[in-house]
Amino acid sequence: MIADGVEDEEKWLAAGIAGLQQNAFYMHRALDSNNLRDALKYSAQMLSELRTSRLSPHKYYELYMRAFDELRKLEVFFKEETRRGCSIVDLYELVQHAGNILPRLYLLCTVGSVYIKSKEAPAKDVLKDLVEMCRGIQHPVRGLFLRSYLAQVSRDKLPDIGSEYEGDADTVVDAVEFVLQNFTEMNKLWVRMQHQGAAREKEKREKERSELRDLVGKNLHVLSQIEGIDLDMYKDTVLPRVLEQVVNCKDEIAQYYLMDCIIQVFPDEYHLQTLDVLLGAFPQLQPTVDIKTVLSRLMERLSNYAASSADVLPEFLQVEAFAKLNNAIGKVIEAQPDMPILGVIILYSSLLTFTLHVHPDRLDYADQVLGACVKKLSGKGKLEGNKTTKQIVALLSAPLDKYDIVTALKLSNYPRVLEYLDTETNKVMATVIIQSIMKNKTRISTADRVEALFELIKGLIKDLDGAVLDEVDEDDFKEEQNSVARLIQLLHNDDPEEMFKIICTVRKHILGGGPKRLPFTVPSLVFSSLKLVRQLQGQEENPFGEEESTTPKKIFQLLNQTVETLSNIPAPELALQLYLQCAEAANDCDLEPVAYEFFTQAYILYEEEISDSRAQVTAIHLIIGTLQRMHVFGVENRDTLTHKATGYSAKLLKKPDQCRAVYACSHLFWVDDQDNVKDGERVLLCLKRALRIANAAQQTSNAARGNTGSVTLFVEILNKYLYFFEKGNPHINVAAIQSLVELVTTEMHSETSALDPAANAFFASTLRYIEFQKQKGGAVGEKYEPIKA
Amino acid sequence: MVLVLALGDLHIPHRAADLPPKFKSMLVPGKIQHIICTGNLCIKEVQDYLKTLCPDLHITRGEYDEETRYPETKMLTIGQFKLGLCHGHQVIPWGDLDSLAMLQRQLDVDILVTGHTHQFTAYKHEGGVVINPGSATGAYSSITYDVNPSFVLMDIDGLRVVVYVYELIDGEVKVDKIDFKKTATTTHSAH
Numbered sequence: 001m002i003a004d005g006v007e008d009e010e011k012w013l014a015a016g017i018a019g020l021q022q023n024a025f026y027m028h029r030a031l032d033s034n035n036l037r038d039a040l041k042y043s044a045q046m047l048s049e050l051r052t053s054r055l056s057p058h059k060y061y062e063l064y065m066r067a068f069d070e071l072r073k074l075e076v077f078f079k080e081e082t083r084r085g086c087s088i089v090d091l092y093e094l095v096q097h098a099g100n101i102l103p104r105l106y107l108l109c110t111v112g113s114v115y116i117k118s119k120e121a122p123a124k125d126v127l128k129d130l131v132e133m134c135r136g137i138q139h140p141v142r143g144l145f146l147r148s149y150l151a152q153v154s155r156d157k158l159p160d161i162g163s164e165y166e167g168d169a170d171t172v173v174d175a176v177e178f179v180l181q182n183f184t185e186m187n188k189l190w191v192r193m194q195h196q197g198a199a200r201e202k203e204k205r206e207k208e209r210s211e212l213r214d215l216v217g218k219n220l221h222v223l224s225q226i227e228g229i230d231l232d233m234y235k236d237t238v239l240p241r242v243l244e245q246v247v248n249c250k251d252e253i254a255q256y257y258l259m260d261c262i263i264q265v266f267p268d269e270y271h272l273q274t275l276d277v278l279l280g281a282f283p284q285l286q287p288t289v290d291i292k293t294v295l296s297r298l299m300e301r302l303s304n305y306a307a308s309s310a311d312v313l314p315e316f317l318q319v320e321a322f323a324k325l326n327n328a329i330g331k332v333i334e335a336q337p338d339m340p341i342l343g344v345i346i347l348y349s350s351l352l353t354f355t356l357h358v359h360p361d362r363l364d365y366a367d368q369v370l371g372a373c374v375k376k377l378s379g380k381g382k383l384e385g386n387k388t389t390k391q392i393v394a395l396l397s398a399p400l401d402k403y404d405i406v407t408a409l410k411l412s413n414y415p416r417v418l419e420y421l422d423t424e425t426n427k428v429m430a431t432v433i434i435q436s437i438m439k440n441k442t443r444i445s446t447a448d449r450v451e452a453l454f455e456l457i458k459g460l461i462k463d464l465d466g467a468v469l470d471e472v473d474e475d476d477f478k479e480e481q482n483s484v485a486r487l488i489q490l491l492h493n494d495d496p497e498e499m500f501k502i503i504c505t506v507r508k509h510i511l512g513g514g515p516k517r518l519p520f521t522v523p524s525l526v527f528s529s530l531k532l533v534r535q536l537q538g539q540e541e542n543p544f545g546e547e548e549s550t551t552p553k554k555i556f557q558l559l560n561q562t563v564e565t566l567s568n569i570p571a572p573e574l575a576l577q578l579y580l581q582c583a584e585a586a587n588d589c590d591l592e593p594v595a596y597e598f599f600t601q602a603y604i605l606y607e608e609e610i611s612d613s614r615a616q617v618t619a620i621h622l623i624i625g626t627l628q629r630m631h632v633f634g635v636e637n638r639d640t641l642t643h644k645a646t647g648y649s650a651k652l653l654k655k656p657d658q659c660r661a662v663y664a665c666s667h668l669f670w671v672d673d674q675d676n677v678k679d680g681e682r683v684l685l686c687l688k689r690a691l692r693i694a695n696a697a698q699q700t701s702n703a704a705r706g707n708t709g710s711v712t713l714f715v716e717i718l719n720k721y722l723y724f725f726e727k728g729n730p731h732i733n734v735a736a737i738q739s740l741v742e743l744v745t746t747e748m749h750s751e752t753s754a755l756d757p758a759a760n761a762f763f764a765s766t767l768r769y770i771e772f773q774k775q776k777g778g779a780v781g782e783k784y785e786p787i788k789a
Numbered sequence: 790m791v792l793v794l795a796l797g798d799l800h801i802p803h804r805a806a807d808l809p810p811k812f813k814s815m816l817v818p819g820k821i822q823h824i825i826c827t828g829n830l831c832i833k834e835v836q837d838y839l840k841t842l843c844p845d846l847h848i849t850r851g852e853y854d855e856e857t858r859y860p861e862t863k864m865l866t867i868g869q870f871k872l873g874l875c876h877g878h879q880v881i882p883w884g885d886l887d888s889l890a891m892l893q894r895q896l897d898v899d900i901l902v903t904g905h906t907h908q909f910t911a912y913k914h915e916g917g918v919v920i921n922p923g924s925a926t927g928a929y930s931s932i933t934y935d936v937n938p939s940f941v942l943m944d945i946d947g948l949r950v951v952v953y954v955y956e957l958i959d960g961e962v963k964v965d966k967i968d969f970k971k972t973a974t975t976t977h978s979a980h
Contacts, residue, residue, distance in 0.1 A: 438806065438807070478832075478833075479834070482802045482832055482834065483802075485802035485803060486801065486802040486806040486807070487806070489802065489804070489805060489806040490806055520802075523803040523853075524802060524803050524804075526803075527800075527803055527804045527929050530929060530931075531929050534929075534934065577852060577853065581931055584931035584932075585931060588931075614857075618852055618878075621852075621878055621879050621881065622852060622878060624881055625878060625881045625882070625883050626931075628881060628882050628883075629882070629883070629932070664881045667881050667882050671882075712895075715895075716891070716895065719891045719894065719895075720891075723887055723888065723891070726887075758895075758897065761897040762894055762895045762897065765894040765897060765916060766894055768915075768916070769890075769894065769915070769916065772915040772916075
């Protein structure tokens, strides 16, 4: 059915065009032979095609445009006629004899154009006559196009200031009056369309109305171009008249379009100065009009205006723009209690952006806006819906773009808005906040601010009610937690007391994070604390200091309890590493019992929790490496720990790992800068033990694979012999080294050993080293001299 | 001229939030041919960032690295030079040059790059060069006090390598350079 309708329309349009073109042809002939009578006759016939009711506005427009083009030629002809002596007044009379009113009026407007140009009568008189005559057409589509024609031909003939048509009798007031009247009549016609036709065709009608809206809006555009309209005239005449029509027409489509048109077409300074009147119109509009969008666009324009230059800002203050807008929004929301929450948020978002641009120094204004939001949100429970949450995130992100987080924290209503977000959105906001801090490198330097900040980002710190952790994507989760860890590094104050408070505050929050979060956040806190310990180390311990002041000891107590939480997760390798770090720090503070306790904890973890072979090897390296550097231990403690460490080394699973760990332990008995730790005998014992293990490794390999494996381990041990030999260990003599060299040489040539070019190269470079040392001369050279490669 | 960036011990996010901005602006993609990293990045985001600077990225495992599958040591040949890479927590005593020289002999490399101490060093001995690029973020270290952020850029040209060290001291980037020349490669027999 619809297809048929379209097809019919095409047919009618084609017929109309054909008729129009045919009459145009005859009209041209008449024009060419200066036959005024015939020209009028055929032009009237041509224009009769525009009398049709069958075409939709879209198609009518096509017909209209062709007629328009033809009428231009007719206008030229009329002009020439007047030059040839025909009176324009007579012509004006003559065209009114056309049979039908629509052609009559088109011709009249055309002649009118020439009339005004001739200046035989004041422009205002002709214009007034024409705009009134057009009342003869009350059919919406035909009337709109007719009046549009009138607007088009009169455009350049308005008695504006500085125009040639301005005179004593003709002023800009008359121009304005004309346009306003045309506008009013056009709007009435446009609105009338809404009520025509069957109810079921409403959608089609509204679509057609939409196609015609620019014809009506054009008048406002023309008004905005009239130079003679200053602020006063706009305030006193133009705006009130336009608004009157907008309000009184009581039509939703017209009101929405025209309010928006006014805002877009007239200058922003005018809007500022007429804010009362403009905002006063909104509550008078139909309740179904999408006011929030129009209001938002108004605030957006004003925001951009404010951003364009600092000079305009005083104007905003002078007209009290913020207060007026705030009130207007409040009234609109009150008047529409059923407005969906998304609408409310959009309004307040626009107002907040406005506030941030126009009154960046007025935190209280921004807080007010957020407070109004909170009020509206209260009682609604958590927000749902994609668009709504996106809008809230935009609302909350705006202050972060303008201010740094420290200033934003002063907005008391900011966290209150966050309360209404669901868990997912809370996390999104938390991430936005952290990113803002990292981008601006904001320093957060007091415990209070840290507390406030962690309240804001609690969506990332712990599981909020109803959160289901399993649903979170693992990579996303890691990224979130890593960003929290990075954030912790940015919380700092040079004053140790305040820094300790900060650490305690952070600790309080992250310990509530649960086993999945602790491995990410605890290390960050631990190192932050160790940095503080080091800072305090540098300061003299004040004997007159207060009991409550921060000391390394206090921090270590806190650290002990903190790292403990990791052992329970379980994350034993991480916990072990952190215990050893703390032990080293305690060593630097000369706190022997504290250091010993940390070592004990580490060893317990090693014995009870770390069973993976690779993890054990790494742990052993760290234990030996750390212990080697300890100077705070007395003989007994040191012996105990060393004995354990060597024990662990010998019990590693793979023999090569055992061997290497054991010879590493040799360094536990010989520390360069500690004279009391130079036990040459124990060093040698270690190295010999390593040799035995290397031998055993050979035998195992022989049994399992049929060859004795690589000689690498022996070369490594040889190097260690050389190391201690050079350091002056009296128990390592040339003979021992020599026999090792021979051992390696023999093994390398043996048939049972595996071919290992790397080991060969290693041995070769070791021998080169020996040579090099010999050539050094002096004490070193003497030492090495007896060794034969 | 081959540019090799050597860096490590960033310890992001546990001990540092990010690379210093002055370093970040210097490290631009497309200028470097190889990156060798001693380890302790610690998270994948850092690896991804380094990959954007240069696709030829080599990393050895530090004890805090999130990725446990990085190798303990790595060897690569660039031009006439053999390079060895290792985090260094495995070489005891930590930072001891003689023990590191032993590792160098074991890996049979001209240039050994290790980290762990967060202290820049460049040590030349008869067997080659041992380089520690320090910590690129100036991260806390139990071994070194007052760590300045640093990294190393090696310019390898034939038998010569120029080692540039970039250190951030009091907010300013200071550059120093050290020249090394190796004798022509000779083959060594084991006998």
